[in-house]
Amino acid sequence: MKLGTLFLTNNLILAPMLQVTTGPFRRFCRKFGDIGLVSVPMLYTKRIEKNPNTVLSDLHKIEDERPISVQLIGSETNALKCSIDFLESYKFDVLDLNAGCPSKRAIKAQEGGYLLKDLDRLKILINTALKYSSRPVSLKIRIGYNNLNDLDKLLNVINNSGIEFMTVHGRTVKDRYSDATLNLNAIKKIKSLSKIPVVGNGSIFNPQNAKNFLELTNVDALMIGRGSLGNPNIFNQIDQYLKEGTITIPENNINNMIINIQLYERCVNEYLENNFEIPYSHEKYKFVELKRNLIWLSKNVHDSTDLRIKISKTKTLEELVSILDYLN
Numbered sequence: 001m002k003l004g005t006l007f008l009t010n011n012l013i014l015a016p017m018l019q020v021t022t023g024p025f026r027r028f029c030r031k032f033g034d035i036g037l038v039s040v041p042m043l044y045t046k047r048i049e050k051n052p053n054t055v056l057s058d059l060h061k062i063e064d065e066r067p068i069s070v071q072l073i074g075s076e077t078n079a080l081k082c083s084i085d086f087l088e089s090y091k092f093d094v095l096d097l098n099a100g101c102p103s104k105r106a107i108k109a110q111e112g113g114y115l116l117k118d119l120d121r122l123k124i125l126i127n128t129a130l131k132y133s134s135r136p137v138s139l140k141i142r143i144g145y146n147n148l149n150d151l152d153k154l155l156n157v158i159n160n161s162g163i164e165f166m167t168v169h170g171r172t173v174k175d176r177y178s179d180a181t182l183n184l185n186a187i188k189k190i191k192s193l194s195k196i197p198v199v200g201n202g203s204i205f206n207p208q209n210a211k212n213f214l215e216l217t218n219v220d221a222l223m224i225g226r227g228s229l230g231n232p233n234i235f236n237q238i239d240q241y242l243k244e245g246t247i248t249i250p251e252n253n254i255n256n257m258i259i260n261i262q263l264y265e266r267c268v269n270e271y272l273e274n275n276f277e278i279p280y281s282h283e284k285y286k287f288v289e290l291k292r293n294l295i296w297l298s299k300n301v302h303d304s305t306d307l308r309i310k311i312s313k314t315k316t317l318e319e320l321v322s323i324l325d326y327l328n
C-alpha cells in the first residue's frame with residue numbers, strides 16, 4: 001500500500017512505545033509476518049542537542065529494519081534542528097514528530113501532547129522539521145488536548161503543511177489511556193477533514209477491533225501498540241482477517257510460550273552482535289528484555305499464575321534461565 005510517498009507491504013504499523021518497542025521487540029514482531037512500518041520510540045531533542053551519545057543505543061542497527069520511522073519529541077526549534085542534523089547520517093524512512101504524549105513530564109516541558117494546545121508552536125516545529133529533514137515528516141497526535149473544540153484549527157495547521165501522513169490516537173491528551181474514552185467518531189471526522197493520509201490508533205487488541213476501526217473511521221492504515229505485548233502475531237492475524245476473513249489464533253500454552261521466548265532471545269542476540277555499546281552489560285540488557293517479554297508472553301497461558309510470580313521475582317539472567325530450563 002502507499003502511505004504518502006512510502007510503499008508499505010501492508011497497512012499495519014507497530015507503534016512507538018518507550019522501553020517496549022526496542023530493536024529486539026521490533027525484530028521479534030516482524031518474524032511473525034509483514035508489518036508495513038515499525039517505529040523507534042520518542043527521542044528527546046533536548047537530550048540529543050546536549051549529548052547525542054545518549055541515543056546511540058536507540059538507533060543501533062535501524063538500517064536493518066526498514067521501513068522504519070524515528071520519532072522526536074521536543075518543544076524548541078534549535079534542539080529539533082540539531083536532532084534532525086544528527087539523524088541525517090542514519091538510514092531510516094520517516095521522521096515522526098510527537099504531539100500526543102500525555103505524560104506529566106511532557107506537559108511540563110511544553111512538548112508532546114501539550115502542543116495540541118499551543119498550535120502556533122506546533123506549526124513552527126512542523127515547519128522546522130520539514131525545512132531540515134531530508135526524510136518525509138509525519139505527525140503523531142491525539143484527537144485534542146481536553147476536547148475537540150480546536151479540531152478545525154488543528155487541521156488547518158496540518159493540511160497543506162507538507163506533512164506526509166498523521167497518526168491519530170483516538171483519545172484526548174487529558175483522557176490518557178482510559179478505555180471508555182476511545183472516540184472513533186472523532187477519528188472519522190479528522191479523516192474526513194484531512195488532506196493527507198490518516199493512520200488510526202487506539203485499543204486495537206484483535207482482528208475484529210481492527211476491522212471495526214477501519215470500517216467506522218475509513219482511515220488509511222492502523223497503528224497497534226499494546227495489543228502486540230505478548231502477541232507478536234497480532235499483525236499477521238489482522239492482515240489475514242482483513243484480506244481473507246479468517247483468523248488463526250495459536251494456542252496459548254507453555255510450549256508456545258517457550259518457543260516464542262527462545263525466538264525473542266535469538267532476536268536479542270542478533271541485536272547485540274558486533275559490539276553493541278550500552279551503558280550497562282549485555283547480560284543486564286538481555287535479562288531486562290527477556291523478563292519483560294516473558295511476563296507478557298505468559299499472560300494468557302492457562303494456570304500460569306505461579307510461573308508469572310516466579311518470573312517477576314527474578315533478579316538476574318541466571319535465575320530467569322533456570323526457570324526456563326526447568327520448564328523445558
Ligand SMILES: Cc1cc2nc3c(=O)[nH]c(=O)nc-3n(C[C@H](O)[C@H](O)[C@H](O)COP(=O)(O)O)c2cc1C
Nearest residue numbers: 015016017018041042140169202203204224225226
Ligand atoms: C509503555 C508505552 C510507551 C509509549 N511510548 C510512546 C512513544 O514513545 N511515542 C509515542 O508517540 N507514543 C507512545 N505511546 C503511545 C502509543 O504509541 C499508542 O499511541 C497508544 O498506546 C495507543 O495505542 P494502543 O491502544 O494500540 O496501545 C506509548 C504507550 C505505551 C503504553
